Amino acid sequence: MSEVAFDPTAPHGVHPPSYLTAGHTLRSWLTTTDHKRIAILYMLALTLFFFIGGIAAALIRLELFTPAGDLLTAEGYNRAFTLHGVIMVWFFLVPSIPVTLGNFLVPLMIGAEDMAFPRLNLLSWYIFMAAGLLAAFTILAGGVETGWTFYTPLATAFANGNVLAAAGAVFVAGFSSIATGVNLIATIHTQRAPGMTWFRLPLFVWGMYTVSIVIVLATPVLAMALLLIMAERGLGLPIFDPAHGGDPLLFQHLFWFYSHPAVYIMILPSFGVISELVTCFARRRIFGYEFMVYAMAWISIVGFLVWGHHMFVSGMSSYASLVFSFLSFVVAVPSAIKVFNWTFTFYRGEIGFAAPMLYAIGFIGLFTVGGLTGLFLASVPVDVHVTDTYFVVAHFHYIMVGGAVSAFYGGLHFWWPKITGRLYPEAWARFAAVLMFFGFAFTFTPMFLMGFLGMPRRYYSYPAEFQIWHVLASAGALLLAFAYLLPMAYLAWSLRWGRRAGDNPWQATGLEWSTTSPPPPHNFATMPRVAEGPYLYHPAETGPQHGQPEPEQKQGDHP
Amino acid sequence: MGGVALWPAQASAEAPRVDAIFSLLLVVSAVIILLVAGLLLGFAIRYRRGSKAPRGRLPAILSRDIEIGWTSATAFLALFLFWWAGAAQLAAVQPPPQALEIRVIGRQWMWEVRHPSGARELDELHVPLGEPVRLVMSAEDVIHSFFVPAFRLKQDVVPGRLTEAWFTATQPGEYHLFCAEFCGTEHSAMRGRVVVLPPEDYARWSHAQPEGDNLAQQGAKAFVALGCAGCHVAGGPVHAPGLAGLYGRQVALADGRRVMADEAYLRDSILLPRQDVVAGYDPVMPSFAGVASEAELQRVVAYLMSLREAATP
Structure with a gap:
């Protein structure tokens, strides 16, 4: 893709200088404006929130093991699922990939020294931590029992608990989201290296760009709705x-105007991650690069127009339901295009099965099921039956957990050598990836069935006929919990004992792999120049050629 | 109960229609999943690293054309599914005019049901087999949702507005009634049963209920007790529109609009009297929001609706 000439006058130590060794004090971390360090700060915070949300999920699955309410009180159960939803949505899934991998990789991938606004980047972390403290206060003070949806009049007039603190925490976290979104947009617009044209951007960067636009446009509406509450x-x-x-x-209209696009906020970054993993381990150019870009743009626009499909039984007009149903079917098309393109990227590849690729294959499978069940929910008569049941719970977990969390883990493994300079233990990682796929399917597939049979969501006790499905789901959750914890253990282990990775252990294309691992504080010793598109894993003539041919006068050609 | 059910009971006329769409979607999904999984795993095995499968120049068909091909194919499939589901939805919007009208109130955490005969039930709904039933529902506190899985029926019950749902039961038996919208601490206890009875059993059940005034007669008493009758009477002290024969008629409003005097209009006019002032009258009526309970409102509206039958010979 490019050549990065290392400065010959640079000192040749045992280890090249890296962002990790640029300062060792706590102060050097808390006042850093290096996008890579801020990504690490975010990663630590998100891990903490993932644990908190995960503990709440464990309580839910334990309670539902039996039909009677025996482990928790009704109030305790309601608080557990509200906590699970609020923390996992706003303090884990929405920020997850953009603030960690996005923060770390976007400047590296476009050949920049840092983000466009390094201090805004640090500020967004502090805002996020302030919101996190408010959320922690809410939990310590007893939590809330409104559900993550804060529906009125339940949340405004009837629910006990610290609704103001919880809504305030989400409100504040929104500013952090917006700051990150603005920063990513500005960075991608202004910080690209010479020759890095829009259609030479890696799809991960396109994922970050489209998601940032959705974040910046949607989050203010949530903030407004929460202020009114x-x-x-x-x-x-x-x-x-x-x-x-x-x-x-x-x-409900205001809330879903944000919260449906929020689903795309969680999944668009995953599309980017998966495109990077699939191309690298299939040694193929992406099939239909331009179509992949247009599909993401299409999703981020039409995704704003489908919120009403959450309200088919709310008392909204039947004709409004019809329009939202139509738009929901329309938004399914670009998702299908992406799945087909990934699949055909495998065609005639040289496919290797390292752990990131296993995560990517798992993602495609789970995302396909999640997307197809979205068609059920877009059909009004079927939605009337299965909405507010476990069918919906299964559907959105397939997208947001089977999809987004698988992609997050896959991306974390793929770029771990770049971030830390160390390799993770491959056999363990493959085991964890396979376990995560089956553990997930084991947990959430029974929920489709019990939802179709009529099991309502947010029930802490339930009729005995549904018990078998709940027991299966709870047993699967145990596997899934293990599959989430195992990588944390061996990744932590690899920080000290993992083999040194070298600059480019995967022989991947992409500017981030052309610098050292871990990268130096300002990323590149000399400014990279870009002369070709991404994913040049094989000669152009043996690959899918979809786009316009490269212009004769290549921008940023080597002098 | 023998064995584990994999398909919910079909006990309404709507259930087979919903299940047909559901089944078609299942088939479409299965085909797509098999296609994607087959291709993905097939390619992954055939083109694994080091395999001898040929990897030369791509066939010309795998270019822009195939991309446009599958984009349009998915779009047409999506449109077809939308058309089918949308047609089924529109066909079920309007209840038959002769439907038996039953009123439902949702409150934390119980369902209160009132039959036209005045019979009242809690957390239970008895309905006759084969007869269309229209539910007119409202909530006293928070949003609830009336969910009968065997009927494929769900409708939110919202404070401050009337929502409707209708069904025709096709199988006698007892079915679950759930609240499907999270409504506070004891949400999961807000469940009951729907009992579908053959018409003669329903008549017997109805007769066995404690004797009392029917809903409209109760409403006539509430109409006096709440003071409505003080003004809405011919030659009363205040110039107020007469209400006989009002229901189902077009009403001209002071601001020039015309509205249909349906149940929602009657109800809104009691709670928000200044919203739709009738042409030729002064906006002097006070709001009864917070004065009349949800149950009283339902009775008064039932009384006003009964005046139509009395007025038109």
């Missing part, structure tokens, strides 16, 4: 209260 609950302003002419459905 806080005003109604805290100040008594009648906004959604039907007794004063308000409308509870208005809140």
Whole structure:
């Protein structure tokens, strides 16, 4: 892809200088503006929140082992699933890939020294931590029982607990999201190396770009909706209260206007990660690069217009439901295109099965099931039956956990050598990847069935006929928990005992692999120049040629 | 109970229609999953690193054309599925006009059901087999959702507005009734049963209920008790529109609009009287929000609706 000439005058130590050795004090970490260090700070915070949300999930699955409510109180159960939802959505999934891998990799992939606004980057971490403290306070003070959806009038007038603190935590976290989104957009617009044209960007960067636009446009609407909730609950302003002419459905419209795009905020970065993994381990150019870009752009636009499919039974007009149903079917098309393109990237490849590739294959499988079950929910008569049941719970976990979390783990393994300079133990990693796929399917597939049979969600006790499915799901959750914890153990182990990785252990293309592992504080010894598109794993004539031929006058050609 | 059910009971006329769409989607999904998994695993094995499979120049067909091909194929499939599901949805929007009308109130954490005869049930709903039933529902506190899996029926019950759902039961038996919208601490205890009875058994059950006024008669009493009758009477002290024969009629409003006097209009006019002032009258009526309970509202509205039958010979 490019040549990076190392400065011949640079000192040749045993280890090249890296961002990790640039400072060892706590102060040097807490005041850093290096995007790579900030990514590490985020990673530590997200791991903590993943544990908190995971403990809540464990409590839920334990309680549901039997039909009677025996382990927790009804209130305790409601607080557990609210905590699980709030933490996992806003403090893990929404930020996950953009603030860690995105923060670390986007400047490296486009050949930049840092983000466009390094200090804003650090500020967004502090805002995130402030929101996290508020969330921690909410938990310590007893939690909330509104569900992560904060529906009115339950959240404003009837629910006990610290609704104001919880909504405040999410409100504050939104500013961190927006700051990261703005920063990524500005970075991708202004910091690309010479020759890095838009259609030479790796798809991961496109994923980050499209997701940032969704974040910047959608998050303010959530902030507004939460402020209105806080005003109604805290100040008594009648906004959604039907007794004063308000409308509870208005809140649902505002909430889902953010929260449906939020699903795409969680999945668009995964599309980018998977495209990087599939091309590298199939040694292939991506099949249909331009179509992959347009599919992401299409999703990020139409994704804003489908929120009403969460409200088919809410009392909204039938004709509005029809329009939202149509748009929901429309948004399924680009997702299908992506799956077909990944599949055909395998065609005539040289396919290797390292752990990141196993995660990617697992992702494609789980995402396909998650996407197809979305068609069920887009069909109004079927949605009426299965909405607010475990069918929906299974569907969105397939997308957000089977999809996004698999991609996160896959990406973490793939770039671990770049981030830390160390290799993880491959056999363990393959085992964990396979276990994660089957553990996930074992946990969530029974939920499709019990949801179709009529098991409502958010029930802490339930009719005995559903027990067999709950027992299966709880048993699967045990496997899944193990599959999540195992990589944390061996990745931590590899920090000290892992083999040194070298600059490019996967022989991957991409500018991030042309610098040292771990990269130096300013990423590149000399400014990279880019003359060709991404994923040049084989000669052009044996690969899929979809785009326009490269222009004769190549931008940024070597002088 | 013998064995584990893999398919929910089909006990309404709507259930087989929903299940047909569901089954078609299952088949479509299975085909796509097999296709993707087959290709993915097939390619992964055939083109594994070091295999001898040929890897030369790509066939010309695998270019832009195939990309446009599968994009349009998916788009047409999506449109077809939408058309089918949408047609089924629209066909089920309007309840038959002669449907038996039953009123439902959701409150934390119970269902209250009122039959036209005045019979009242808690967490139970008895309905006759084969007869269309229309549920007119409202909530007293938070949002609930009336969910009967065997009928493939779910409808949120929202404070401050009337929501409707209808079904025709096709199988006698007892079925689960769930609240499907999270409504607070004891949400999972807000469940009951729907009992479908053959018409003669339903009539017997209905007769066995404690004798009392029917809903409209109860409403007539509430109409007086709440003070409505003080103004809405011919020659009363205040110039107020007469209400006989109002239900189901077009009403001209002071701001020039015309609205249909349906149940929602009657209800809104009691709670928010200044929203739709009738042409020729002053906006002097006070709001009854917080004065009349949800149950009283339902009775008064039932009374006003009964005046239509009385007024038109």
